[in-house]
Amino acid sequence: MILGIETSCDETSVALLDSDGTVRVNLIASQIERHRPFGGVVPEIASREHLQHLFPLVSRALDDVHASWSDIEKIAVTAGPGLIGALLVGVAGAQGLSYALGVPLIAVNHLEGHLFSPYLQRDGAAVPLPDRFLSFVISGGHSSIYDVRGGEVTMLNRTRDDAIGETFDKVAKFIGLPYPGGPQIEKRACDGRIDRDRFPFPMPQFKDQSLDFSYSGIKAEAIRSARQQKIRVEGDPRALADFCATFQEALFAQLFDRLDAIWSRLREPMPAQVVMAGGVAANGALRDKIIAWGEGRGVIVRLPEKRYCTDNAAMIAFAGLQRTAMAGDPRRVTARSRVA
Ligand code: KG4
Numbered sequence: 001m002i003l004g005i006e007t008s009c010d011e012t013s014v015a016l017l018d019s020d021g022t023v024r025v026n027l028i029a030s031q032i033e034r035h036r037p038f039g040g041v042v043p044e045i046a047s048r049e050h051l052q053h054l055f056p057l058v059s060r061a062l063d064d065v066h067a068s069w070s071d072i073e074k075i076a077v078t079a080g081p082g083l084i085g086a087l088l089v090g091v092a093g094a095q096g097l098s099y100a101l102g103v104p105l106i107a108v109n110h111l112e113g114h115l116f117s118p119y120l121q122r123d124g125a126a127v128p129l130p131d132r133f134l135s136f137v138i139s140g141g142h143s144s145i146y147d148v149r150g151g152e153v154t155m156l157n158r159t160r161d162d163a164i165g166e167t168f169d170k171v172a173k174f175i176g177l178p179y180p181g182g183p184q185i186e187k188r189a190c191d192g193r194i195d196r197d198r199f200p201f202p203m204p205q206f207k208d209q210s211l212d213f214s215y216s217g218i219k220a221e222a223i224r225s226a227r228q229q230k231i232r233v234e235g236d237p238r239a240l241a242d243f244c245a246t247f248q249e250a251l252f253a254q255l256f257d258r259l260d261a262i263w264s265r266l267r268e269p270m271p272a273q274v275v276m277a278g279g280v281a282a283n284g285a286l287r288d289k290i291i292a293w294g295e296g297r298g299v300i301v302r303l304p305e306k307r308y309c310t311d312n313a314a315m316i317a318f319a320g321l322q323r324t325a326m327a328g329d330p331r332r333v334t335a336r337s338r339v340a
C-alpha cells in the first residue's frame with residue numbers, strides 16, 4: 001500500500017491506496033471552520049492544525065482498513081506548491097515515517113496531484129490514462145490548461161492575475177458570503193437568472209493573441225456592480241441570485257473561450273479526453289457545461305468525483321504511483337514551458 005499525505009493548505013488529508021491505484025481510505029480533516037472568522041486561510045493556524053491532526057489521521061486510516069504500519073510500502077507527500085509552514089508539517093512527518101518504516105518517500109507536486117485526479121474514480125478504482133489528454137487545473141491557487149502526452153506535462157496557459165477559485169472567494173467575501181466562496185456562489189446561482197445587461201462582465205483578450213486567463217477584470221466589475229447595485233447577502237435575494245448566476249457564468253465563459261481556441265490550435269493526434277480538476281471542478285453548472293462541450297465534439301470528458309476535486313491525499317498518493325510507474329520511462333513528468 002502507498003500512504004498519501006497532503007497538507008499544502010487548509011485540509012489535512014491522509015489516504016491509503018493499493019498499488020493498482022484503488023483507494024482504500026481517504027480521510028480529510030477540514031480546517032474551514034477555524035479559518036472562516038478571518039475570511040480566508042491564516043497560514044499560522046493552518047500549520048498548527050496540520051501538526052495536531054496529521055498523525056492521529058494516519059493511525060485512523062490504518063485502523064479503518066484494518067492495516068498496520070508494516071503494510072505501508074511507500075509514502076507520497078505534497079512537497080509544494082503551497083503554504084510553506086503547512087507543507088513543512090507534512091514533509092517532516094512523511095520523512096520521519098519513511099525513516100522509521102524504512103520505506104521510500106516520493107515528493108509530489110500538488111498540481112500533478114490535481115492533474116491526474118480525474119483518473120481516480122469508479123468507486124475508488126483507477127482507470128487507465130489515455131496517451132494524450134487536456135487537463136484543466138482550476139482551484140483557489142491555479143487556473144491552467146495542461147497538455148498531458150505520454151506522461152509529459154506541458155502547461156498551455158495560466159492566469160496572469162487571480163486564480164478562478166480566488167475570484168469566487170474574493171467576490172463572495174465582498175458581498176458577505178462565508179469562505180470558501182465557490183460553493184456559496186454556486187448555491188445562490190442555482191436560483192438565479194443570467195442577466196448580462198444588468199451585470200456586463202468582460203471577456204479579457206490580450207493584444208498578443210495569448211490564451212492566458214485573466215480574472216482581475218471580472219473581479220473588479222463584480223465588486224463595482226455589487227457596490228453600485230447594493231448586492232449583499234442580507235439584501236434582495238433575487239438580485240443576489242441573478243448576480244451570482246451571471247458572475248459564475250462569466251468566469252466559466254472564459255474557460256470555454258480559451259479551451260475552444262486551444263483546441264483549434266492543436267495538431268494530430270488530438271487528445272482523446274478533456275478533464276477538469278481542482279476545487280472549482282466540483283461546481284455542478286460547470287460540470288454540465290464541460291460534459292455538453294464534449295458531447296458536441298465527440299470528445300470524452302472525465303471529471304473527478306466531487307470529493308477528489310478539492311484537496312485530498314488520495315490524489316497525491318495516486319500521482320506518486322504514476323511517478324514511480326514512470327520512473328523507468330524517459331518521458332518524465334515535468335511541467336515545461338507554455339506553448340500557447
Ligand atoms: O483545490 P482546492 O481545494 O484548493 C486549492 O488547491 O486551491 O480548491 C479550493 C477552491 C476555493 O477557491 C473554492 O471556493 C473553490 O475551490 N470551490 C468551488 C466549488 N467548490 C470549491 N468553486 C466553485 N464551485 C464550487 N462548487
Ligand code: ZN
Pocket residue numbers: 110114139278279310311
Ligand atoms: Zn489544490
